[in-house]
Amino acid sequence: xTTTQLHTNPVLRGSSAPPAAAAYFAAxxxxxxxxxxxxxxxxxxxxxxxxxxxxxxxxxxxxxxVPGAVHLPTALIAEQAGQLLDRxxxxxxxxxxxxxxxxxxxxxxLAELGYQVKEMLGGFEYWAREGxxxxxWEGRRKRDVDPLTAPLDTDDCGC
Numbered sequence: 478x479t480t481t482q483l484h485t486n487p488v489l490r491g492s493s494a495p496p497a498a499a500a501y502f503a504a505x506x507x508x509x510x511x512x513x514x515x516x517x518x519x520x521x522x523x524x525x526x527x528x529x530x531x532x533x534x535x536x537x538x539x540x541x542x543v544p545g546a547v548h549l550p551t552a553l554i555a556e557q558a559g560q561l562l563d564r565x566x567x568x569x570x571x572x573x574x575x576x577x578x579x580x581x582x583x584x585x586x587l588a589e590l591g592y593q594v595k596e597m598l599g600g601f602e603y604w605a606r607e608g609x610x611x612x613x614w615e616g617r618r619k620r621d622v623d624p625l626t627a628p629l630d631t632d633d634c635g636c
Contacts, residue, residue: 508584510569510595512603513627519545527567529597532583539614543571543604551579554586567593574602599626 493501518525529546531538538548547561562568568587572579580596587594597604605611608622622629 508595509598512597512599512607512609515543515569515597516604516607516609519543527569527595528562530562530568530570530583530587531601532570532572532579533601537573537601541601541605541611541613541618543601544610544612544617546571549583551583551586554583555590558587558590558592562587562592564592567595569595569597571597571600571604574600 515529518527519529529543531542531546531548532551532554533542533548534550535548542548549557549561568584570580570583570587572583575598577600580600584594584596599607601611603626605620606623606625607627608620610617610619612618
């Protein structure tokens with residue numbers, strides 16, 4: 478790669494050396510979980526070793542949420558987390574989807590209170606789009622798998 482390419486090609490601009498890139502991606506994986514991994518752990522039965530936290534409003538929760546999730550809107554975390562969550566159990570936060578940073582704000586609030594926390598990438602949007610069952614105020618529902626987000630005929634996306 479030439480110096481000219483680094484300055485004119487926006488994809489390559491600011492490219493990181495391999496050790497820095499490895500550290501970044503290792504940290505990214507330490508703080509994020511994807512929807513299919515969370516669903517797999519929950520479906521395995523028994524204690525998954527973490528609790529799922531929906532940090533959206535009550536109206537959003539009623540529209541649909543991950544079965545078994547704890548509902549705690551971000552604004553209430555400081556005052557209610559100690560009553561609803563065990564500090565020794567890791568928490569996986571989610572919000573609407575990739576266009577919303579509510580799960581990030583909730584994860585920050587929990588981390589500041591001393592909780593082990595990860596953010597579920599894709600949020601509720603990708604949970605539903607990948608065809609996992611969800612609960613609404615009317616009961617359980619499931620959508621067809623969106624072929625743009627998950628494979629249709631297998632649980633293994635190969636990644």
